[in-house]
Amino acid sequence: MSFHVRTVEPPRVEAPHIDLTARLGDVVLPNPVLTASGCAAAGRELAQFFDVADLGAVVTKSIMLAARSGRATPRMAETASGMLNSIGLQGPGIDAFLEHDLPWLHEHGARTVVSIAGGSVEEYAELARRLRGAPGMLALEVNISCPNVENRGLVFACDPDAAAAVVGAVRRHTAPAVPVLAKLSPDVTDIVSIARACVDAGADGLSMINTLLGMALDLDTMRPVLAGVTGGLSGRAIKPVAVRCIWQVHAALPQVPILGMGGVASGRDAVELVLAGASAVSVGTAIFHDPSAPVRVLAELTEVLDARGFTTLADAVGHAHRQ
Amino acid sequence: MSDGPLQVAGQVLSTKRVGAYHHLTLVAPGIAERTRPGHFVALATGGPDSGLTLRRAFSIYKVDTRGVYGGTVEVVLAVHGAGTAWLAVQHPHTPVDVVGPLGRPFSLPKDTQRGVSATLVGGGYGSAPLFALAEALRSRGCRVDFVLGAASADRLFGVLDAKRMASTVAVTTDDGTAGTRGRVTDVLPEVMAAAHSDVVYACGPMAMLQAVTAVAARRGVVAQCAVEESMACGIGVCMTCVLPVVGDDGQTRMVRSCVDGPVFPGDRVRWDDVGTVPAGTVGAPVAGGH
Numbered sequence: 151m152s153f154h155v156r157t158v159e160p161p162r163v164e165a166p167h168i169d170l171t172a173r174l175g176d177v178v179l180p181n182p183v184l185t186a187s188g189c190a191a192a193g194r195e196l197a198q199f200f201d202v203a204d205l206g207a208v209v210t211k212s213i214m215l216a217a218r219s220g221r222a223t224p225r226m227a228e229t230a231s232g233m234l235n236s237i238g239l240q241g242p243g244i245d246a247f248l249e250h251d252l253p254w255l256h257e258h259g260a261r262t263v264v265s266i267a268g269g270s271v272e273e274y275a276e277l278a279r280r281l282r283g284a285p286g287m288l289a290l291e292v293n294i295s296c297p298n299v300e301n302r303g304l305v306f307a308c309d310p311d312a313a314a315a316v317v318g319a320v321r322r323h324t325a326p327a328v329p330v331l332a333k334l335s336p337d338v339t340d341i342v343s344i345a346r347a348c349v350d351a352g353a354d355g356l357s358m359i360n361t362l363l364g365m366a367l368d369l370d371t372m373r374p375v376l377a378g379v380t381g382g383l384s385g386r387a388i389k390p391v392a393v394r395c396i397w398q399v400h401a402a403l404p405q406v407p408i409l410g411m412g413g414v415a416s417g418r419d420a421v422e423l424v425l426a427g428a429s430a431v432s433v434g435t436a437i438f439h440d441p442s443a444p445v446r447v448l449a450e451l452t453e454v455l456d457a458r459g460f461t462t463l464a465d466a467v468g469h470a471h472r473q
Numbered sequence: 474m475s476d477g478p479l480q481v482a483g484q485v486l487s488t489k490r491v492g493a494y495h496h497l498t499l500v501a502p503g504i505a506e507r508t509r510p511g512h513f514v515a516l517a518t519g520g521p522d523s524g525l526t527l528r529r530a531f532s533i534y535k536v537d538t539r540g541v542y543g544g545t546v547e548v549v550l551a552v553h554g555a556g557t558a559w560l561a562v563q564h565p566h567t568p569v570d571v572v573g574p575l576g577r578p579f580s581l582p583k584d585t586q587r588g589v590s591a592t593l594v595g596g597g598y599g600s601a602p603l604f605a606l607a608e609a610l611r612s613r614g615c616r617v618d619f620v621l622g623a624a625s626a627d628r629l630f631g632v633l634d635a636k637r638m639a640s641t642v643a644v645t646t647d648d649g650t651a652g653t654r655g656r657v658t659d660v661l662p663e664v665m666a667a668a669h670s671d672v673v674y675a676c677g678p679m680a681m682l683q684a685v686t687a688v689a690a691r692r693g694v695v696a697q698c699a700v701e702e703s704m705a706c707g708i709g710v711c712m713t714c715v716l717p718v719v720g721d722d723g724q725t726r727m728v729r730s731c732v733d734g735p736v737f738p739g740d741r742v743r744w745d746d747v748g749t750v751p752a753g754t755v756g757a758p759v760a761g762g763h
Contacts, residue, residue, distance in 0.1 A: 199478075199480055211712075219755060220715065226703070232526055240727060377749075
């Protein structure tokens with residue numbers, strides 16, 4: 151019996167024969183793989199496993215104005231090919247974020263997409279003001295779709311007017327060179343109408359999809375598993391929903407860049423989202439399973455594109471619509 | 474970075490039934506050298522096409538830097554669900570991705586001149602990390618006494634290990650099938666008194682850790698408690714394994730047991746409030762919740 155075991159080395163991230171340049175509005179990324187908000191904290195923990203500067207960008211966990219404890223536990227439940235989470239936007243607040251987290255990312259060469267969340271249009275606007283000119287911030291992702299809020303009526307992304315109000319306010323308070331991405335919820339009747347409202351309000355791009363609202367019961371206690379009762383479903387189980395949402399929005403708004411996410415765990419998954427219309431892709435829940443998933447997905451994506459004869463990522467974006 | 478966790482494409486070396494538990498040995502080079510008592514590993518389960526999304530976290534029972542097949546890591550598991558059921562039945566050579574060592578280990582007494590007396594309390598297979606700790610303590614000249622408890626005899630783990638290492642070993646079971654019928658805290662005051670305990674280390678269910686903390690406190694001793702919270706990632710990014718802990722500034726925060734723990738001073742954990750966000754916690758909802 152012999153055992154050949156290797157330490158997992160971060161895979162090579164650049165295949166020289168494919169131009170992986172990704173564009174999100176005016177921002178150009180060296181490659182199209184990012185982390186997904188809420189799955190990479192603010193980068194530090196993942197830097198133990200790979201160089202965060204190797205990613206297209208790090209998308210931070212949504213930050214709010216004040217420190218926030220989040221919800222009670224249990225906060226998660228594993229489900230078939232996925233998980234439910236009910237974190238409740240735990241975070242240190244914008245002051246600590248600007249003092250500790252963003253500078254750390256900047257010092258480590260990470261391009262950073264800062265995700266913000268608020269309970270009111272004013273809170274989003276204030277967050278945008280506080281972040282204006284922050285070194286290292288490449289783009290803003292406006293999380294208008296977190297399902298883990300007390301009042302589902304507060305999910306701005308479920309209403310075109312509310313979504314537009316937030317996006318418009320953030321756009322007005324953000325430097326023109328910094329793209330504003332609106333993060334959309336799949337839990338709507340017509341995602342295209344929400345997407346259109348956000349773009350009309352000034353969104354430079356769209357991030358989709360956030361988690362789907364879900365729930366699990368414990369058959370021993372016969373009560374909800376999550377302390378917060380409902381939670382956001384993520385992981386491979388939701389990839390078909392992501393592909394559908396990206397497909398529909400790209401078909402309707404082909405000029406609007408989409409940062410795609412939802413169940414991406416492999417290069418094949420990432421390419422599927424790209425073919426549907428995503429200009430770049432975030433890796434989220436897969437990180438919990440494999441902390442080096444983002445760099446692995448990047449290496450695999452390069453091979454998958456190459457095997458299909460693509461020489462540039464840009465040619466693959468939305469390719470499925472042109473077949 | 475040299476002392477941080479590694480991600481290693483490991484393999485199963487062996488699995489073995491131990492009472493109600495399974496003892497799993499993994500070949501996972503590089504991890505042993507970095508491991509200190511109280512560290513844990515997070516294992517991917519179910520194989521490459523698994524629908525199991527989350528890592529399973531296990532206290533490290535033993536490590537060996539010079540195994541025949543390379544460095545090994547040993548854990549003890551109880552079958553609770555699909556992930557642990559999968560791990561329990563794997564044959565040698567099955568690939569298992571290992572991330573570790575993770576977490577903050579037990580603090581060892583700084584005073585190596587005086588023979589510090591340490592009492593180690595384990596509940597069920599929660600005792601697993603205590604044996605490497607006992608060895609580390611003994612190499613520092615500490616006296617070590619064990620209290621091991623479980624629901625029944627088959628749910629005790631490591632009684633023979635303990636007898637090899639400790640000055641005394643007290644065993645309790647809820648049903649009386651081994652040792653004294655009752656809880657670890659029924660015998661702990663006596664053990665601490667006889668050993669003149671200076672420090673208590675404990676690992677096991679939350680209720681046991683809370684009770685051990687209280688018993689230790691009555692003797693003016695702080696219990697270092699390794700908590701068993703369910704985790705999705707084990708590396709600090711998912712924010713699921715939080716519990717309310719009082720900081721040096723007196724403020725309660727929801728802290729991650731994976732990176733700020735799993736070992737906490739027992740007197741800092743708000744045991745009664747685990748599973749809640751107690752009023753006054755930093756960032757707690759003020760009105761209407763969130």
